[in-house]
Amino acid sequence: MKNPPAKPAQLITKEFAKQLNVNYNKKKAASVTGKSKKKEDANAIWYSLEALESYIHYIKTNGAKEGYNVDGIRFYFGTYPEDEAHGEKAGLTTLFLVPTGKKVESNEDQLKSFALVEDETPADIQSLSPMNYGNIGRPPSLVY
Incomplete structure (x- = not known):
């Protein structure tokens, strides 16, 4: 490979990932006591690369149409009704994804140019649809 991708700054060790997963499983198991229906809950969610790439394309394209500079995706945990x-x-x-970004406005008054001025900090973009319905890694539950 001529230009290998840069190593992302957010990488963690496999050992720390395993500890995070163990902690989650212990906490989730403790919170399920007393339920009448014993269902095995998800502890991992999987999305295909195709689904993620499609969602990224959707939020970038539609975000730009609505005047946003889409800068990320926030992952929220949820529970189905x-x-x-x-x-x-x-x-x-469940785990669902929500695009984040800043509203961008053109500033024609500044030297009659179309310089971009960002007026907000990154926030959830409420006008774009969140993504859900990944594969929930059960049964059986996955362990990292």
């Missing part, structure tokens, strides 16, 4: 409409996922953990 306890109702029949959600079938086997009812009451279980």
